[in-house]
Amino acid sequence: MVTGNSQKRLIPPTQLRVKAGFVVSNPQDEDKKIILLNEGELVALDPKANNKIAFRIRPGNLVGVGALLEREPIRYIFQAAVDSTITVINDECMESELKSLPVWLLAAIKAISAKTRKINESIHAAKTDNPLASLASFCKFYSPKELLQKQMLLQEFAWLTKTPLPTANEALKALIRRKMVIPQGDGATLTIPDKQLLEIFSDYLKAQKNDTPWYPFKLTILQKRYLVWLSTLEPDTTKDGSAWINLFKEHHLEITVSDWLQMQQFEWFYEKENLLFTLNTNKINYYLTALRYESNIKGTVK
């Protein structure tokens, strides 16, 4: 079992009796300290609100833990509301105490502090780790007929996702470069020419990020021929699997059962009722658009 080393010299905390009105801790104090209130009452005064009382501290409570252990800024002035007894744990005292602790307890304390810090940071962090995909998804909700105010669009996106404005602006530039968003006039307004293209782009980016296959750019020549041919059919064409395979063959398109199953994986068909398959025209258009705008999506457009 890991135990603490009690041989190390401990610096004891300081016990103080303070009069009402005495300031025990101030945001300007250079020496950070933890104050444990033993008896009496402290008040927290908010310097940003004309030293208005923000809250009261009762015996047994502590202040300054974040400042001493995490080097967090102190927001309040702590003042004795009545004659009080306090224990002051300063840097040296805390350090000597922490040094005397078993390693596992020190690790546990550090882990809790790190966890709390991480949670607090995540509250203020951007809610998307892929601003480009996120902005593309956001823009796709706007109609191609709408004339969008660039600054307003950025502010709205930044508000929804907590993305910093400069990051949002860079993402917008990337969409403009890909011709997915078109600046109008002096560039203060924008239009979205094709909503579906933005959706496709967002899906493509997510697949890239998650390292998952993105089928539209993985089609073989034969699969591309299937796709183009399927796009010429009546949207509500419904047949069972073997009838579909025969139809492909009748149109001189070689096909195996495996090819047929692969097309279902691409979601080019959906099962309408028991074993009857109908063309999924939305998905077929999705694939065609992706292929048509491959260079825009991959960012190689001139």
Place this chain on the structure above:
Amino acid sequence: MNLEEGKILCLQGDHSQSFYIVKKGLLSATSKDEQNGIQIQNFGPGSTFGELCLIAGEPMEYTVRAEQESEIEIIPQSVLQDTMARQPIWLKSILAFLAQRNSIAQENKRKSDLITTFPSLLFILSKFQNKQIYLKEIQRELKNFSELSTLGIYKLLIILQDFKLVRLLSESVTVENKTLLKLLYETLRHRAIYKSTSPNILSLTDQAILTSFVKAACDKGKLQPDGLIAINTEELIEQTKKSMHGMSLTLRSLETLLQKRLLLVSPQTTVKISELPGLELIPKISADFDRLLNLLELNRIYPLLDKKLISGL
């Protein structure tokens, strides 16, 4: 202790009150969080976990399984108690404080995630063409704006259902009032971007006058060729007097509503509001009835929203 590959060390929710230090091997930890979904992480040599179980007595955050044969040191509660007995009393207070601070941070994060995702949900719901939207679709779209779990989204949808803006079905959501959803979104957007109250939020007097208009229009309103509902000005004056404890309606008290074009002088005139004759000389007042109803409903739910988002969840 040694743990064979594939063996489970602890389950999420266990009250083990122990702290774990990985000495050798590799462990995987899976946590199923109601708000953040399933999360997976690995613990290799030198990793520690269970600190809040030991110090705050919280249930175990993860289900931990050995991916390889592993050696783990377990610090049980009894060892912590023995150690603390040899430490100054204030150290115990500091530990309790750190644990409490963590718990407050977790709660703040939970609330913040819900509050900050709420506008995104309104945005998505108001932009969908269809009235009925699958929950999966909402979740898929919302993932582009937030990492809130299905349960978190469900909680937000319940708030919208309480306000009669949507109706929840087992796998989908029916949007009951898209106009009001849009109005609510615009109101929140205005507050966030311009740091001021949206013009959609009306003073209590303006709300009372509009409510009087609605009441009078229900009884005696006449549909105009332009689609607006008109009432005789005397009827509005009378209704306002009844609803507002004898308040006399004047042109001045109608000024904001006329400026915002929520109420219109009928027949319409190009004369400035300040140059209009006395209210008694205006024959009729008209308004877009549906717009007024939505605006009044917005003003009813808006003050309840923050409270509902913070405490109602």
